Amino acid sequence: MTAVPAETPATDDLLRVEGLKVHFPIKRGIFFDRTIGHVKAVDGVDLAVPRGSTYGLVGESGCGKSTLGRAILRLVEPTEGRVLFDGTDVAALKGEPLRHMRQRMQMVFQDPLGSLDPRQNVESLLSEPLRAHGLGGGTAGIAEKVRGLLDAVGLPSAALRRYPHEFSGGQRQRIGIARALTLEPDLLIADEPVSALDVSVQAQVLNLLEELQQRLGLTFLVIAHDLAVVRHISDVVGVMYLGSLVEQAPADDLYEQPLHPYTRSLMSAVPVPDPVVEESRERILLAGDLPSPANPPSGCRFHTRCPWRQETRCDDEVPLLRELAPGRLVSCHWAEEIRDGVLHPKSPDEVAATMGVSVRATGAEAFETDALVQGVDQPIERT
Amino acid sequence: MNSFQGGPAGAPVLEVDDLAVTFTRRGEQSTRAVDGVSFAVAPGETIGLVGESGCGKSVTSLAVMGLLPRRGVEVTGSVRFNGQELLGARDGMLRRLRGADMAMVFQDPLSSLNPTVRIGTQVTEVLLEHREISKKEAVEEAVSLLDRVGIPDPRRRLDEYPHQLSGGMRQRALIAMSLACSPRLLIADEPTTALDVTIQAQILELLRELVVDTGTALVMITHDLGVVAGLCDRVHVMYAGKIIETADRYDLFARPRQPYTGGLLASVPRLDTGRGTPLTPIRGSARDTIPWEQGCAFAPRCDNAQDDCLTEVSGAIVPLEYDGPGRELRCRHPLTYPAAPAGATALGAVR
Numbered sequence: 001m002t003a004v005p006a007e008t009p010a011t012d013d014l015l016r017v018e019g020l021k022v023h024f025p026i027k028r029g030i031f032f033d034r035t036i037g038h039v040k041a042v043d044g045v046d047l048a049v050p051r052g053s054t055y056g057l058v059g060e061s062g063c064g065k066s067t068l069g070r071a072i073l074r075l076v077e078p079t080e081g082r083v084l085f086d087g088t089d090v091a092a093l094k095g096e097p098l099r100h101m102r103q104r105m106q107m108v109f110q111d112p113l114g115s116l117d118p119r120q121n122v123e124s125l126l127s128e129p130l131r132a133h134g135l136g137g138g139t140a141g142i143a144e145k146v147r148g149l150l151d152a153v154g155l156p157s158a159a160l161r162r163y164p165h166e167f168s169g170g171q172r173q174r175i176g177i178a179r180a181l182t183l184e185p186d187l188l189i190a191d192e193p194v195s196a197l198d199v200s201v202q203a204q205v206l207n208l209l210e211e212l213q214q215r216l217g218l219t220f221l222v223i224a225h226d227l228a229v230v231r232h233i234s235d236v237v238g239v240m241y242l243g244s245l246v247e248q249a250p251a252d253d254l255y256e257q258p259l260h261p262y263t264r265s266l267m268s269a270v271p272v273p274d275p276v277v278e279e280s281r282e283r284i285l286l287a288g289d290l291p292s293p294a295n296p297p298s299g300c301r302f303h304t305r306c307p308w309r310q311e312t313r314c315d316d317e318v319p320l321l322r323e324l325a326p327g328r329l330v331s332c333h334w335a336e337e338i339r340d341g342v343l344h345p346k347s348p349d350e351v352a353a354t355m356g357v358s359v360r361a362t363g364a365e366a367f368e369t370d371a372l373v374q375g376v377d378q379p380i381e382r383t
Numbered sequence: 384m385n386s387f388q389g390g391p392a393g394a395p396v397l398e399v400d401d402l403a404v405t406f407t408r409r410g411e412q413s414t415r416a417v418d419g420v421s422f423a424v425a426p427g428e429t430i431g432l433v434g435e436s437g438c439g440k441s442v443t444s445l446a447v448m449g450l451l452p453r454r455g456v457e458v459t460g461s462v463r464f465n466g467q468e469l470l471g472a473r474d475g476m477l478r479r480l481r482g483a484d485m486a487m488v489f490q491d492p493l494s495s496l497n498p499t500v501r502i503g504t505q506v507t508e509v510l511l512e513h514r515e516i517s518k519k520e521a522v523e524e525a526v527s528l529l530d531r532v533g534i535p536d537p538r539r540r541l542d543e544y545p546h547q548l549s550g551g552m553r554q555r556a557l558i559a560m561s562l563a564c565s566p567r568l569l570i571a572d573e574p575t576t577a578l579d580v581t582i583q584a585q586i587l588e589l590l591r592e593l594v595v596d597t598g599t600a601l602v603m604i605t606h607d608l609g610v611v612a613g614l615c616d617r618v619h620v621m622y623a624g625k626i627i628e629t630a631d632r633y634d635l636f637a638r639p640r641q642p643y644t645g646g647l648l649a650s651v652p653r654l655d656t657g658r659g660t661p662l663t664p665i666r667g668s669a670r671d672t673i674p675w676e677q678g679c680a681f682a683p684r685c686d687n688a689q690d691d692c693l694t695e696v697s698g699a700i701v702p703l704e705y706d707g708p709g710r711e712l713r714c715r716h717p718l719t720y721p722a723a724p725a726g727a728t729a730l731g732a733v734r
Binding site: 168169170171198200205207225227228229231234266267269271273275276279285286288289290337348352 | 552609647660662
């Protein structure tokens with residue numbers, strides 16, 4: 001821990017992200033690919049995930065949380081910044097070393113039916129990563145390993161000869177998890193692991209993830225839009241808004257006392273299945289929609305919707321992520337005043353009135369470009 | 384507020400009685416998606432139909448609105464709107480009612496708006512169809528409707544196409560359309576599922592205001608127990624096409640009686656409980672059901688299940704029975720609670 005250069009993180013962080021930016025160009029024109037602007041999907045994010053812990057990333061659709069997860073794995077190329085995985089900068093790796101590094105970081109995707117090849121049976125799905133990396137020790141070794149994996153995720157070995165469409169949503173997600181585990185990774189990035197599942201099945205998958213973490217000592221980065229899910233599973237939670245982190249805190253502290261206005265309104269918006277709690281709790285409604293990430297608001301990016309917006313600083317000065325209490329990072333100029341109750345929130349109508357037209361919705365621009373550039377990043381609808 | 388079966392608030396707007404929907408396809412066994420569902424909604428009341436995918440909640444709403452295709456679908460039972468029978472009614476009559484007296488908000492706002500027609504045209508269409516007003520008045524009315532549902536700069540929005548609006552805006556536009564003729568009944572089928580939580584909160588607040596201001600009867604169809612807890616007066620929990628538990632929302636969340644309802648509540652991670660609170664999932668998945676003719680459909684996944692949950696043993700299909708004031712239950716071995724003081728709601732709850 002002391003002498004090795006370039007591999008001396010202050011603490012035992014498995015993953016460190018420093019100043020990560022991912023910008024997607026917006027192109028127009030048929031003959032000339034003119035770049036007319038950038039969608040700043042991720043715009044300067046720093047975070048650290050200690051070994052064996054779970055970091056939860058929450059935010060609404062379009063805030064860049066999925067892009068961040070993909071950029072860490074280099075499924076999209078970061079524009080700027082470093083991703084240190086176990087001390088090595090993943091963003092600078094190429095070719096064979098990158099392939100070897102990917103073996104240690106795996107991903108569980110949101111839509112299990114879309115991410116499993118419908119023409120491969122489970123055995124072939126699960127053994128493919130082993131073959132690709134030349135691991136597992138021959139046919140017999142692989143077969144045994146695959147059976148062990150199925151057992152670990154709670155599927156019968158009869159599942160081996162079946163195809164993805166024969167399983168229910170929850171079982172498919174188990175297969176997705178098993179596939180991510182085949183290479184015995186250190187880091188597992190789970191992008192919306194339960195949002196496509198039915199309520200009664202979500203708990204099964206969450207419990208499975210927790211159990212696997214304990215047994216295999218995995219490090220998790222869980223990306224989700226559901227705050228209750230993230231709170232349940234994470235040690236530390238980071239809240240994203242329009243490409244940057246606005247708050248980061250240990251899960252319990254965050255829910256006990258959210259410091260950033262966005263976190264507060266986000267939490268007051270999550271319905272709690274208890275009518276007594278529902279009626280008594282504070283409700284902060286936000287004005288309008290998420291602004292377009294291609295043209296984010298100046299100063300604090302949340303100021304167009306913030307019920308606590310002040311006349312000074314908010315509109316023109318970008319707030320830095322600063323440490324308010326040990327382990328509690330927040331990027332708001334007025335966090336102390338809001339915490340101590342000096343400032344009071346305005347109603348959404350007032351916010352909308354003072355901000356005038358700038359509250360206008362994202363409109364199509366953001367949606368179109370988002371879908372074209374990086375695929376879909378919206379919770380799958382359940383019926 | 385809690386007018387059970389046409390109580391003080393007056394006659395129910397909608398009465399659904401023993402509704403059953405069967406889908407048949409040639410060469411395949413027919414599927415009974417909805418199986419003997421009965422409920423009623425009074426003016427100003429909000430009821431919730433809750434259940435997971437495939438439990439028949441959406442088919443129920445389509446059957447009520449008369450939107451199911453004729454071919455291969457058999458709808459039986461009775462649906463009365465203001466005492467008027469809708470099942471088997473003539474198309475012309477249904478057409479006069481839909482959009483004017485009863486309206487529906489669908490789950491996916493993008494696919495329920497016509498992508499090639501301007502928002503303005505789509506909103507005024509409803510007004511011109513059902514009300515005797517000129518085109519000019521209809522446009523003015525549309526502006527005020529969009530304004531009422533909280534769409535900023537409504538006049539400009541009228542000239543835009545659905546793809547130019549964000550998801551929340553589209554859902555608001557749909558709600559505006561459904562409100563155009565001040566309907567007496569509004570059916571909202573998962574109106575917030577495709578939306579982000581902050582937008583969901585805005586839409587729910589809008590619906591809540593609506594019910595209070597206009598006395599519209601609202602049927603809320605959702606899988607999200609949190610949404611139900613904040614909005615609905617009475618809740619019907621559905622499983623495999625049947626209502627398995629009906630209760631006032633306070634009673635339901637404080638003391639769920641059906642093991643399925645209890646299981647759902649215990650398996651949802653909640654924002655207000657500490658980290659590490661273990662989740663108790665329900666075993667298996669919605670596929671593990673048995674036909675009601677063979678026994679309780681939930682029995683294969685139920686921890687309370689005993690031999691007589693099967694029809695073979697008990698000799699009858701599990702009935703929906705009276706279970707205390709304002710409650711109905713379809714279960715032979717319900718969850719029990721230590722004797723709480725009479726009338727206690729949430730405080731005596733054990734979870």
